[in-house]
Amino acid sequence: MRDEAALMRSARFRAEREQDWIKLEALVAKAERGGVQSLQFAEARDLASFYRQATTSLAIAREISLDKALLEYLEALAARAYLIVYAPQERLGGLIGRFFAASGPQAMRRSALFVAAGFLCMALGGLTGFLLYLESNDWYYVFMPSGLAAGRGPDASTEFLRSVIYDDSPAATGLGAFAAYLFSHNTRIAIFVFGLGVFACLPAILLTFYNGLIFGAFYALHVERGLGWDLGGWLSVHGVTELSAICIACGAGVQLGSAVLFPGQNTRKEALRLAGRDAVKLAIIAALMLFVAALLEGFARQLIQDAGARYLIGWGVGALWLAWFLLGGRSRR
Amino acid sequence: MSLSRTRPTPNRQHRRNRRAARKKAASRVIPPEGVPLELPVASLGVRVAAQLTDLLITFAAAVSILILLSMLFFMYWSTVFALGALLFFFIRVPYYILSELVWNGQTLGKKLMKIKVVAHDGGSLTTHSLVLRNMMKEAEVFLPGTLLLTLDQTAPWAVWASLAWVAMAFAIPLSNPHRMRLGDMLAGTHVIRLPVPILLKDLAIEAPRAISANGQRFTFLPHQLDHYGGFELQTLEKLLRAQENRMSQSSAEQNRQAMTAIVERIRQKIGYADAVEPDDELVFLQAFYSAQRAHLEQRQLFGDRRANKFYADARPRGTG
Known part of the structure; x- marks a missing residue:
């Protein structure tokens, strides 16, 4: 059987x-x-x-x-x-090198329009803040968070304002100050601007605009006291890098938000994923710039007391960034 | 089916079926070979546990470095806090990215919880997606979290905003069947539970010859095997496999009674005339299992797939 x-x-x-x-x-x-x-x-x-x-x-x-x-x-x-x-088969070293040499600046150039939108938001905010302050001093208190102003307001004397700009006894320099600055206001703003962009752009645009408002009002205060040139130098040292980083983060946020708003032929999830490819590179660049800005703010600003040199450093670093974005990763023909 | 529980209304039953179907579809990954694989999606609780483990590890690393630094240099308290936050940040971000890269989608916490990141489209994980999903984790959870901890009471709107943000970060995974958070969506990944391969022996081969103690041989006629489908067969398989477990006195007694009842039920259903001695019950069930499986598998080869005993009703009409 x-x-x-x-x-x-x-x-x-x-x-x-x-x-x-x-x-x-x-x-x-x-x-x-x-x-x-x-x-x-x-x-x-x-x-x-x-x-x-x-x-x-x-x-x-x-x-x-x-x-x-x-x-x-x-x-x-x-x-x-x-x-x-099907495990990842890429090497880490090559990846970082490729980001700096090619993919970072390429992503910047691809999303130039979104970054420009970020800069536009900031500039419009700055202009509005400036004009509103000149119209009435009281606007300053509306825009400025009290923690950020640190006593610098329409009530403060011109001498006090000057003493902040040209600090003769730099006590809080070095690593501690650097670390504190890194987690300061602007870093948070940048991260929120990027993260909130997913919600249909609006929060990112609003936050950037608001940041511009603060900046404009602050600048107008100093212009009124005849300190415009000096404040420009004080802010230039790190501000060129830092404010650009916020604008770039805003651009990345707007890119994500526009993928949600206008997904085109794709589903929203898919569109978000595609937009994320460049947006995350922009966010990394913004984070890098904020890091450099914190270095400049923590060390260079207090060490260099001359306004001209401050301008030179600030805008020089800015020009280096711009050169990286424009020239990096172009293939040689 | 217990009598004490209220029977679900058809509507609720329908919804439950739909949810189960969606869950089943979510756990299907199609690798490039084209054979769909079953990779169950990891639950949110396990992921939070893995996350907490990782957080603990990185936090401990940051604290120990901080203690070392504070022993070497004199520092103010405010500096210590700022430096600590900075250290935590600079240890945490590379830790997640590097460990998921090196260990193929697993951090130490994920290893401990036996879960893993996989590419949503079934391909291999790319570095880009791992970097992206961990960067978004910063924006999604950690930053609003630290904001909540560090903000003072003067700016209540910011507290509420970050609270809402964290709540949303947890609500998004609950709203999709793959339990993807925002970073997962952007990166095209999701987290799965690692399946454990255990090869149990084949009951049809291991079963002793279907001959009872008194030399009687259990044989089944084809019409006797037309009563059950795959579900019943696999339930019987589960029962037979459970026989190998060690049982306590009381549960062994219970088991014996259940076996008697099952054998009786099967005999009545299929119309098996001969009585089965109590000692032969296991042999009878094993013989029935083998015969039933052979029969069903053969039917299946001929395109007659019988999911359960209601297969005759489920068959589409008008084709015969």
């Missing part, structure tokens, strides 16, 4: 392939422990072919077998092997 189990197709199917599955399981376990680099050449070759066999087995088993335990095992095994076979 013939054995019923031997006749059953799914049992035969399993018996024929079981050894390969167990080998694959061992290979996957080894690769998971020590990474794919720990495999020998022959093992890596076997991993790929066993993986393909296992997926084929799974496809067949789904059709012919009703053994739930077998199906679950193959599902799990194929999935584990899949995760090993």
Whole structure:
């Protein structure tokens, strides 16, 4: 009499392939422990072919077998092997180099329009703040958060304002001040501007505009006291970099927001993903610029007391950024 | 089905089915080989636990470096706090990105919780997507979080804004079946639970010859095997596999009673005339399992897939 189990197709199917599955399981376990680099050449070759066999087995088993335990095992095994076979295969060093040499500035140039929109928001805010302050001093208190002003307002004496700009006893320089500045107002603004852009652009634009308002009113206060040139120098040192970073972050936020608003032929999620490719590079650039700005603010501003030199440093660094954005990553013909 | 529970209304049942179907669809990843794989989506609770573990690790690293620094240099308290926040930031961001790159989508916390990041489209994870999803984590959770901790009472709107932002960051994953947060959507990734491959033995091969203690052989006729479908077969499989577990005295007794009831039920349903001795119940069930599986698999090969015992009703009409 013939054995019923031997006749059953799914049992035969399993018996024929079981050894390969167990080998694959061992290979996957080894690769998971020590990474794919720990495999020998022959093992890596076997991993790929066993993986393909296992997926084929799974496809067949789904059709012919009703053994739930077998199906679950193959599902799990194929999935584990899949995760090993399709692991990221890029090197980190090359990635960072590529970002600075090519992909960063290229992303900037691709999204020039959005960045320009960011600058426009800031400039309009600045102009509005400036004109409103000249119309009435009281606007200053409306715009300016009290923590940021640190006593510098329409009530303060001109002498006090000058003493802040040209600080003769720089006590709070060095690392501590640098760290404190990095988490200061503008960094937060930049991150919020980027993150909030997803909500249909509006929060990003508003925040940038508001930041411009503060800046405009602050500048108008000093112009009124005849300190416009000096404040320009004081702000230029880090402000050129820092305010540009906020505008770029705003551009990235607007890019995300516009993907949500106008997804075109794609779904919103897909459009967001595509827009994110450039937006995240812009955000990294903005973060980098804020970092440099904090360095300048923490060290250079208090060390250099001459207004002319301050202008030179601030706008010089700005020109370097611009050169990077315009010239970086262009392919030589 | 217990009697004490109220039966769900058809509408609610329908919704529940739809949710289950969506969950099943969400756990399907199609690799380049084209064979769909089942990768269950990780639940939010597990992900939060992994996140907390990672946070603890990076925080401990930042604190220990800070203690070292403060022993080497004299620092003011305000400087210590600012420096601590800075250190935490500069350890945390590379930690997430590098560990997910090196360990193929797993941080230490994720390893501990056995979850993993995968590419949403079934391809391999790219560095871009890993950088993106971890950068967005900063903007999504950490920054509003630190804002909440550091803000003073003078700006209540900012507190509320950051609170709303954090709430939204948690609401987005709950609103899609893949449990993707904003960063996942941008990066095209989602987080899965790692499946564990365990190869159990084949019941159809391992089963002893279907011969009872007194030499009687259990055989089933084809019409006796037309009563059940795949679901019932796999339920029986589960029961048979459970027999190998060690059981306590009371549960063994319960198990024996259940076996008797099941054998009786099957015998009545399929019209198996001969009585089954109590000692032969397990052998009978094993024999029935093998025969039923062989029968169903054969039917399946002929294109007659029987999901459960209601297969006759579910069959589309007008084709025969």
